Amino acid sequence: MAGIWLLPLIVLFGLAVYRLLQVGRRPPNYPPGPPTLPIIGNLHQIPAENGHIQFQKWAKEYGPVYSLILGTKVMIVLSSDQAVKDLLDKKSSLYSSRPETYIAQVVSGRHVVPGGYRVLLMQYGDRWRMAHRIYHSILNIRAAKSFVPYQDLENKQMLNGLLDEPDSFIDHLRRYSFSLTTQMTYGWRSDRLDNPKLKALFYNLHEFSKTMGTTAAALLDLFPPLRYLPDFMLPARRYAKQLHTVEKALHKGNWMEVKAKLKNGTAKPSLCVDLAKAQDTEGFSDEQAGYIAGNLLEAGSDTTAAQLVGFVQAMLLYPEVQKKAQEEIDRVCGDRMPDMDDEMDLQYIRACIKECHRWMPTAIMGIAHSVIKDDEYMGYKIPKDSTVVLNVWAIHMDPQRHKNPSEFSPCRYLSDLTNSIESAQSKDPSQRDHFLFGAGRRICQGMHIADRSMFLAVSRMLWAFRFEPAPGHPPPDPAALIPGMLVQPRPFPARIVPRSEKHAHAVRDHWAECRALLDEEAQWREIPRGMPLSTYEPPAAAEKEKM
Template identity: 80%
Template sequence: MAALWFLPLVALFGLAIWRLLKVGSRPAGYPPGPPTVPILGNLHLMPKENGHIQFQKWAQEYGPIYSLILGTKVMIVVSSDQAVKDLFDKRSAIYSSRPETYIAQIVSGRHKVPPAGLRVLLMPYGERWRMAHRIYHNILNIRSAKSFVPYQDLENKQMLDGLLNQPEFFVDHIRRYSHSLTTQMTYGFRSNSMDNPKLKALFTNLHEFSKTMGTTAAALLDLYPPLRHLPDVMLPTRRYAKKLHTIECDLHKSNWMEVKAKLRNGTAKPSLCVSLAKAQDIEGFSDEQAGYIAGNLLEAGADTTSAQLVGFVQAMLLFPEVQKKAQAEIVRVCGDRMPTMDDEMDLQYIRACMKETHRWMPTAILGIAHSVIKDDEYMGYKIPKDSTVVLNVWAIHMDPKRHSNPSVFDPSRYADDYTSSMESAQSKDPSKRDQFLFGAGRRICQGMHIADRSMFLAMSRMLWAFDLRKARDCAGNEITPDPTALIPGMLVQPVPFRASITPRTPHHARVVREQWAGCRELLDEEHQWREVPRGMALDTYEPVGDPEKV
């Protein structure tokens, strides 16, 4: 009997091996998904690029809800409008958190605060996020959106002048338009060019952060938490993330503190930060948190609008019949004058072009992942607590049962849809929702009112002033851009392409120059507003309580 002393050790060893081999397997009752292998689960199947295509294929194979087992983590992918409504909207109380991303939340988002971090986009659901959400709800309302039209009008006219004089740099002009709008609405200062040092530093840092988040090392730290105990010398990714966070925090806080200083000396221009200062007095959050609440607005607004507009330009090159129909509507409604926001409801085809752009070229192509905070069940399947839950935007937008010929850019899909993006997102019938670019549930983008106006002005005036055609090579052959070629990342956009952009008539060119000349008179020698635009309130802050209870 004494010789059998080792049997318990063998049993323990065997149990450990069995448990290890169970890692990566799909438990009974979970939503279906691709076959798994021990330890890795489906990690070896995860695409390195064009992930939206593979996620769409899996949706076609496994249905409106499927699961991916990623090492020790579970990902639930939601791929139908009804499932989005049922889970993200109707069960928003438990589907509004974010999955733990160690590099983004714990390292890059930590600054004298608990692990929730400062980065609002990636905050888990809790009191800190509810406070930020309450602020966004109060300052990004329809009244606020209407108040910023003078900013949008001026920046749009500079963009048109840039397209007239340097059409080959159309992407730069669109990006400057989007960025300057966002700095004005957020902080009250214009970005006259893409060479603004603060903007360059911020977005360089943001792009580096996105790259760091997407590294294999960052993924391993999420999937295998014990690795986090290694020292920084063995984790260069974490060390670099800390450096990026320090730079980012300093930039966000300095922009915020400049607005507070201008408020004290009476030189502040209307901006969301003016409202944020009132909210700080009520809520009592730190200047670091205020910097991030404002900075995240800048990050979210600048790149998304510009990416969508670049996608729109590409659509006009590929579907010239749409452009002709849109221009005919503009001529019918506006004649020789430039469109304004007052024309919005009379230019329904332009509004439809905006909705179709969001559907056809969605920037957040797989959404921003949610997390469920307790065990749930849907369609007879178990959804475990702390699962990552993905809104499969591309699969929904390209579902032929929802949109016939989904790869075709066809604004007529929305001929009778007079809703705003926010109104459509709140539709009780999910099949009537126009698109899912802006997310769902309590995490839905609060800036949709502002984005709608920026997009409408840019699209209507570009088509009023210019003809957008395919560029030609040296031999005179048309160069056709590839709409499937995308710059990868959390937010995607078309790879660079060439376009021919010419004024429709000498009259249109003259009006563009005259309109921008008139706008320049409103600016000082530093290209900032001399004074607050006529009739524009300093802020529109109206605290209305908790949006989750109204």
């Protein structure tokens, strides 16, 4: 009798072992990729740091669309502009979700709200569509133009800071991007390098990025049963919850402060004024509002600062580019400081910014997408729920796309008169300038604001200063990056000096004029002339359906 029951058990055990051994294998109809091992697939081949280099090597070996098998998950890597256009842009309705990232969603409140509060990593659904509509409504071109007084003032304080403390240039660039973004988002500014909110934001962002990149975070994504372990066995999750507590208090606190100012009539123009109107229409919570605004603060502060640090690095390594850029500025502007009216006359400066985004992209591997149902491309199956990676570095460094791609050469863009939005919408993907801002429905909606911030910073820094290698120090290594979901150059010294006494006096005079507009707490005394309190444009019903 025992033998009757033993046979089915043996069969079941054999089936279980067979199915387990299939985990980690690449089905024959999937895109090609490196050889796999049972159960773990390609997990053992994913580098802990500088993964963009390995992903670029695989693109050269396996082509513009390849796959990685990561335990129970599938990753599809897009390494050509055409593949990005065909899938993320043209099929955006299928490719607009985000993969499940357990630790990241814990950080953004998954244990409070399903899917979490963080819009950047939120999966496709009603909650994300609502946030997307709001961003579309408040980050319009009218808003971008209306914030120029904020950008002008913060830029001039940054220049004055570089004059007084050039060795702290990274801190000044961070303060510039942070204070500019707090003005646009909340209506208040930060004049200090040691602002506690600034420190808290950058600390939390970098810790969040590092936690996302840990092996523990990857294992929790790839092997969900591990999530049932208690917190004392999962220090990464425990730390993520701590980060969320700090982050939520920061974002909600900033939001509630604006709401209080709106009630007493002291609010300055900001995106949160628009957000309050959207809250009345959409009915979302204060916690969600805090994160919608806070995600704008994170995106504007960290990315712009990192790109500007990359620009300074390029000026040290390519002095001939700096010389040519300053010759253009002198020819167009002479002794006066450049402003936004000069943008289209300073094409080499615009080309420098485009090249900076290409040469040192902060989102070096993009922000991963996820496909919501099975699809097919180039004869290969792309399975539902697979992670889809925009291999920004491989595309930017493709010699078929850019000659000598490792060189910083703005001449690539001298005939490109488009802004970031226009370039991203180009029908010919080979003509797109760069992929820093993503693709499809998940593309950064604040591109036009970023374009203006970068133009004012780059043009005026080059107008006012010379950037030289620090004496006694080796030149910075562009391959030395702080790792994470968003990378940035490792800190390096630089010698930053005024181009002349006339330029130095002009910087101080401009900042003195701006300082007169501020009160004793370094806030605007009154709303800048002609600046609207709100530019909110609620989307029509037809637009809501498309989003």
